[in-house]
Amino acid sequence: xxxxxxxxxxxxxxxxxxxxxxxxxxxxxxxxxxxxxxxxxxxxxxxxxxxxxxxxxxxxxxxxxxxxxxxxxxxxxxxxxxxxxxxxxxxxxxxxxxxxxxxxxxxxxxxxxxxxxxxxxxxxxxxxxxxxxxxxxxxxxxxxxxxxxxxxxxxxxxxxxxxxxxxxxxxxxxxxxxxxxxxxxxxxxxxxxxxxxxxxxxxxxxxxxxxxxxxxxxxxxxxxxxxxxxxxxxxxxxxxxxxxxxxxxxxxxxxxxxxxxxxxxxxxxx
Amino acid sequence: xxxxxxxxxxxxxxxxxxxxxxxxxxxxxxxxxxxxxxxxxxxxxxxxxxxxxxxxxxxxxxxxxxxxxxxxxxxxxxxxxxxxxxxxxxxxxxxxxxxxxxxxxxxxxxxxxxxxxxxxxxxxxxxxxxxxxxxxxxxxxxxxxxxxxxxxxxxxxxxxxxxxxxxxxxxxxxxxxxxxxxxxxxxxxxxxxxxxxxxxxxxxxxxxxxxxxxxxxxxxxxxxxxxxxxxxxxxxxxxxxxxxxxxxxxxxxxxxxxxxxxxxxxxxxx
Numbered sequence: 242x243x244x245x246x247x248x249x250x251x252x253x254x255x256x257x258x259x260x261x262x263x264x265x266x267x268x269x270x271x272x273x274x275x276x277x278x279x280x281x282x283x284x285x286x287x288x289x290x291x292x293x294x295x296x297x298x299x300x301x302x303x304x305x306x307x308x309x310x311x312x313x314x315x316x317x318x319x320x321x322x323x324x325x326x327x328x329x330x331x332x333x334x335x336x337x338x339x340x341x342x343x344x345x346x347x348x349x350x351x352x353x354x355x356x357x358x359x360x361x362x363x364x365x366x367x368x369x370x371x372x373x374x375x376x377x378x379x380x381x382x383x384x385x386x387x388x389x390x391x392x393x394x395x396x397x398x399x400x401x402x403x404x405x406x407x408x409x410x411x412x413x414x415x416x417x418x419x420x421x422x423x424x425x426x427x428x429x430x431x432x433x434x435x436x437x438x439x440x441x442x443x444x445x446x447x448x449x450x451x452x453x454x455x456x457x458x459x460x461x462x463x464x465x466x467x468x469x470x471x472x473x474x475x476x477x478x479x480x481x482x483x484x485x486x487x488x489x490x491x492x493x494x495x496x497x498x499x500x501x502x503x504x505x506x507x508x509x510x511x
Numbered sequence: 512x513x514x515x516x517x518x519x520x521x522x523x524x525x526x527x528x529x530x531x532x533x534x535x536x537x538x539x540x541x542x543x544x545x546x547x548x549x550x551x552x553x554x555x556x557x558x559x560x561x562x563x564x565x566x567x568x569x570x571x572x573x574x575x576x577x578x579x580x581x582x583x584x585x586x587x588x589x590x591x592x593x594x595x596x597x598x599x600x601x602x603x604x605x606x607x608x609x610x611x612x613x614x615x616x617x618x619x620x621x622x623x624x625x626x627x628x629x630x631x632x633x634x635x636x637x638x639x640x641x642x643x644x645x646x647x648x649x650x651x652x653x654x655x656x657x658x659x660x661x662x663x664x665x666x667x668x669x670x671x672x673x674x675x676x677x678x679x680x681x682x683x684x685x686x687x688x689x690x691x692x693x694x695x696x697x698x699x700x701x702x703x704x705x706x707x708x709x710x711x712x713x714x715x716x717x718x719x720x721x722x723x724x725x726x727x728x729x730x731x732x733x734x735x736x737x738x739x740x741x742x743x744x745x746x747x748x749x750x751x752x753x754x755x756x757x758x759x760x761x762x763x764x765x766x767x768x769x770x771x772x773x774x775x776x777x778x779x780x781x
Contacts, residue, residue: 366641367641368641369641369644370640370641371636371637371638371639371640371676374639374676374680375673375674375675375676378667378674378675378676378680379673379674382674396687396688396689396690397648397688403645403649404645404648404649404652405645405648406641406644406645406648406684406688407688409687409688410644410648410684410685410687410688411684413683413684413686413687414676414680414681414683414684415680416683417666417679417680417683418666418667418676418677418679418680419666420666
C-alpha cells in the first residue's frame with residue numbers, strides 16, 4: 242500500500258518527463274505506459290489536470306502534439322505559464338520585451354510590446370543566443386524599475402539527445418547581471434499550483450502531484466500542502482532520492498506505476 | 512588633497528573601461544588622457560602593474576593591441592586570469608573543457624584537454640551560444656566531482672556598441688544548473704590581487720587600485736587592504752556611488768584625473 246495515495250481525489254500531472262520526453266525530429270518520445278495511465282485516471286473518476294512549465298510553444302500547440310502522440314488531453318485541462326503570464330501582464334499593465342521560443346510568441350499576439358517595462362523569459366532554446374541575452378539585459382537596464390518575469394525556474398530538462406539548460410539558468414544570469422530578483426510564473430510558484438487546484442475545485446490535501454522535477458514539481462507542490470510523487474523518468478537522477486531539502490511522498494518507476502498504486506489504493510477504500 | 516593618495520608607492524590599473532573601451536571594428540576606443548596618464552605614472556617613480564580580468568584574448572594578444580593604441584605596456588606587467596588559470600590547472604592536475612573566446616585558446620595550447628575533469632569559462636562572447644552552454648553543462652554533469660572555474664565574475668562590461676553580459680552571468684547560470692559554486696580566477700579573488708602585489712614587492716597598504724568595476728575592482732582590492740578609486744568611465748553608472756555594500760576610497764572622472772590627484776599628493780610629500 243502506498244500511503245501517499247490515501248484520500249486522493251484529484252491528480253496533477255507534469256507533462257515533460259512524465260508523459261513524454263521532448264526533442265528530436267518527431268518532437269519527442271512517449272514514455273511507455275503513460276498514454277494508458279492517463280486514460281485510467283480519467284476512467285477512475287478522479288479529477289485530472291495537467292500542470293506544466295512548458296514554455297517552448299503555445300498551450301494549443303503542445304496540446305495538439307500530445308494528441309498526435311495518442312494522449313487524451315484538451316487545452317482547457319492544462320495550466321501553463323504562457324497564459325498565466327499573459328493574464329499577469331494585463332492585470333499590471335506591463336508591456337514585455339520577450340525572450341521566448343518562436344513557437345510561444347502567438348500566446349502574446351494580443352499584448353502591447355511597445356516601450357517595454359518588463360522582460361519575460363521562457364524556455365527560448367535556440368533563441369538563447371549571446372545577442373538575444375544581451376538585448377534582454379540591455380532592455381532591463383534601460384528600465385527605471387527593471388522587472389524580470391521568468392516562465393518557470395527549472396535548472397535543466399531532458400531532451401531525446403541529452404540534458405539541456407532550462408530557463409532557470411538564464412533567469413539566474415539576468416538576475417545576477419541586473420542585481421534584481423525575478424518573478425516566477427509557473428512551478429514552483431504557489432499561485433500556479435493553487436490556480437490549478439481551483440480549476441478542479443479541490444483542496445491541497447485532496448490532490449496528488451506527479452512530476453520528474455524534485456524541486457519544482459515535488460517541493461513546489463508540497464509547499465502548498467499537496468502530496469507529490471517523483472517518477473524515475475525524464476530528468477530524474479538517482480541523487481534526487483537523497484536530496485538534502487526535498488523528500489517526495491513517494492518514488493515510482495514511471496507514471497504507469499504511480500497510477501497502479503493510486504488506483505489500487507482507491508479500490509481498497511471503496 | 513585626495514586622502515586616498517597618501518603614501519601610495521604602487522599603482523594597480525584595470526585595463527578595460529580605464530585605459531580603453533573594447534569593441535567595434537578597431538577593437539576599441541582609447542579613453543581620453545589615459546595614454547599620457549600611464550606615462551606619467553611611469554615617470555613618477557611609482558611602481559605600476561596592470562590587473563585585468565580580460566579573458567577574450569591571450570595576454571600577448573591584448574597587450575599588442577594596447578601597444579598599437581599607443582600605450583606603453585609589456586606582457587610581463589600584466590596580471591590576467593588566463594595565465595593564472597593555466598598555472599592552477601598544472602598545480603592541481605586538472606584537464607579542462609574550455610568555454611572561452613577563440614582568441615584565448617592559445618593560452619591553453621600546452622594543456623591536456625582529454626577526458627575533462629573541470630570546466631573553464633571565460634568571457635567567451637559569441638561563443639556563449641545555446642549549444643556551447645549546453646555542452647559545458649553536460650560536461651560538468653558527467654564529472655564525478657564537477658569543478659567549474661570562472662575567469663572573473665563580472666556582471667557586465669561596456670563595449671563601444673553597448674553593455675554586454677560578462678562571464679559572471681554565465682557562471683551563475685552554470686552554478687545554478689549544476690548546484691555547485693564556481694571557483695573564480697581573477698578579480699575579486701584575493702589571490703589574484705596578492706599575486707599582482709607580490710610582482711611589485713609592495714604591501715597592500717602601499718598600493719592603489721584604479722578600476723571601473725565597483726564590486727570586482729574596488730570591493731575586491733579593499734578586501735585585501737588595498738585602497739581603491741573608481742573612475743567614471745567604462746561601465747561606471749551613477750548608482751555606483753550609492754552602492755549599499757561597497758564605497759570606493761575616491762571617485763574620479765577618469766584615469767587622468769586620478770593620476771593628477773595622485774601625483775600632486777606625491778609632490779606635496781616629497
